[in-house]
Each structure stands twice: as structure tokens, then as C-alpha cells.
Amino acid sequence: MAESVLRNQRIWLNGRALQTQANAVALSIAADELDRTSLADSFKVRRGGLKSGVVSCEGFFDADLDAGLDQAFGVAGQIVTIGAPDVGEGALAYGLKAFAGDYSPWGGKIGDLAGFSLGAVSDGELVRGAIAADRTVSANGTGVGIQLPAPAAPLRLFAGLHILSMSAGATLDVEVKSAPTNAFAGGGTTRIDFGVVNAAAAPFAAWSSFAAGTTETWFRAAFTLTGTTPQAVVALFLGVA
Structure with a gap:
């Protein structure tokens, strides 16, 4: 198996990218351990209970990033995507809604670079899944095709959208399309539509799912962009669970 060097990591929280200021990140997943031992047993019997995730991130203080983290602190439903090291679109990633309950805007001792720390737990x-988009969108188009397990019931397709910035006057509609092959004959079938987002709303983030x-x-993003020489910096997570 190939090793991965922790570098060039993708980390998004709502409409902000943390990777340019962060220097440490961790994601842990746990399941409650339930004791099913009865009087008839000679050894402990275990059952798996509810699952949860924990995200921690540390890095260098930045005033603009602090504004976003401060808004996210103490609020449920924050959109988080953490990608695999050193790769972009198509790379393994984890996505979640989170409750950010632990935030330190800065810390350190004299002479150090001021640092922040953030802790969050899953909220659902x-x-x-994978990173379906990590790009600047400047015209109508589609993202890379991502192959995922079929979201047949009870599984669902989940999507986390992060819009970091948009040019003045622009609007962007992001849809998630599916197809039986990566050819996407006919353009694919729309499974999720985030709706039109105006430039005034950026930074913007949303979490949605398809349960039918x-x-x-095969899944990919479709971008519909309007405006005069419009641009939007976008990241999109797709996964099935």
C-alpha cells in the first residue's frame, strides 16, 4: 500500500478554505460501544451503537478566516469537507454537517505566530465520498465524473457545496447529475439542485441529499453561471451513505 504525505490538504468550512492557514487537521470516527453481556455469558459481548465524527484543526490566525470561524462557532449544521492529501478533484474526501463547539481565535507565547484551533463534532x-469540484468556474459547464456506490434505498446521495467567492453581479446554480456511465449521455439526470446563488450571498455553503x-x-456537477465576465470559486463534495 502507498503512503501519503500530509500536504496540500483540502479543508473547507462553509464558504471558506482553511488549507492556506491550517497546519494540522484530524478527523476521527467512533461508534458507541454497547454492552450486550448477559448472565449466560462468560465473556463480554459488544454491540455497535450510534456513530459520530470529530474534526480538529489548527493553524495561523487570519482576520478574514476568524470572521468565518466566529460565525460558525456554537451553531449546528456547519458544512465541512476534508479531502485526501496532495490531490484535488476526484480525490477521496469526507463530508459532514458539524457543530463547532470549540474555537480558540489565537494563542501562543511571545514571538510565536498567533495560532487558532477549532474543534467540531458531526451533526448527522x-x-x-470524493471531491467533485475544486475550481474557479467562469462559464457554464460540468465537473469531473465521480463513481460512487449506487444510492439505492436505504442509502442516500449527499452533497456539500462550498462557494468561496463570486464576482459582482454573478449568479450560480449548481446541480448534481447522475448517469449509468461516465459518458453522461444526454447530460445525465438531475438528482440535487442547490438553486440559484447570488454574488451577495457568497461566501456560501449548503448540504443536501437525494433519497429517492x-x-x-456516476455523478458530476453541472454549473450554470450568469453575469458579465462572471467567476465563482467552488468546491463540491459528493458521497453515499
Whole structure:
């Protein structure tokens, strides 16, 4: 098996990218351990209970980043995507809604670079998937095709959208399409539509899911952008759980 060097990591919280200021990140997943031991047993019997995830991140203080983290602190439903090291679109990633209950804007001792720390726990599903988009969108188009397990019931397709910035006057609609193959004949079938986002709303983030079920296993983003020489910096997570 190949090793991975922890570098060039992708970390998004709502409409902000943390990787340019962060220098440490960790994601842990746990399941409650339930004791099923009865009087008839000679050894402990265990059952798996509810699952949860924990995200921690540390890095260098930045005033703009602090504004976003301060808004996220103490609020449920924050959109988080953490990608695999040293790769971009198509890379393994985990996505979740989170409750950010631990935030230190800065810390350190004299002479140090001021540092921040953030801790959050999952607020619902923690989903394994991939980065479907990590780009600047400047025209209508589509993202890379991502192959995932078929989200047949009871599984669902989850999507986490991060819009970091948009040019003045621009609007952006992001849809998630599915198809049986990576050819996406006919453009694919829309499974999730985030709706039109105006430039005034950026930075922006949203979490959505598709629960109707499908046997199709290929997914990609479709971008509809309007405005005069418009641009939008976008990241999109897709996963099935």
C-alpha cells in the first residue's frame, strides 16, 4: 500500500478554505460501544451503537478566516469537507454537517505566530465520498465524473457545496447529475439542485441529499453561471451513505 504525505490538504468550512492557514487537521470516527453481556455469558459481548465524527484543526490566525470561524462557532449544521492529501478533484474526501463547539481565535507565547484551533463534532451523517469540484468556474459547464456506490434505498446521495467567492453581479446554480456511465449521455439526470446563488450571498455553503434511490453510479456537477465576465470559486463534495 502507498503512503501519503500530509500536504496540500483540502479543508473547507462553509464558504471558506482553511488549507492556506491550517497546519494540522484530524478527523476521527467512533461508534458507541454497547454492552450486550448477559448472565449466560462468560465473556463480554459488544454491540455497535450510534456513530459520530470529530474534526480538529489548527493553524495561523487570519482576520478574514476568524470572521468565518466566529460565525460558525456554537451553531449546528456547519458544512465541512476534508479531502485526501496532495490531490484535488476526484480525490477521496469526507463530508459532514458539524457543530463547532470549540474555537480558540489565537494563542501562543511571545514571538510565536498567533495560532487558532477549532474543534467540531458531526451533526448527522459523516459521509465518505470524493471531491467533485475544486475550481474557479467562469462559464457554464460540468465537473469531473465521480463513481460512487449506487444510492439505492436505504442509502442516500449527499452533497456539500462550498462557494468561496463570486464576482459582482454573478449568479450560480449548481446541480448534481447522475448517469449509468461516465459518458453522461444526454447530460445525465438531475438528482440535487442547490438553486440559484447570488454574488451577495457568497461566501456560501449548503448540504443536501437525494433519497429517492437510483442504480446509477456516476455523478458530476453541472454549473450554470450568469453575469458579465462572471467567476465563482467552488468546491463540491459528493458521497453515499
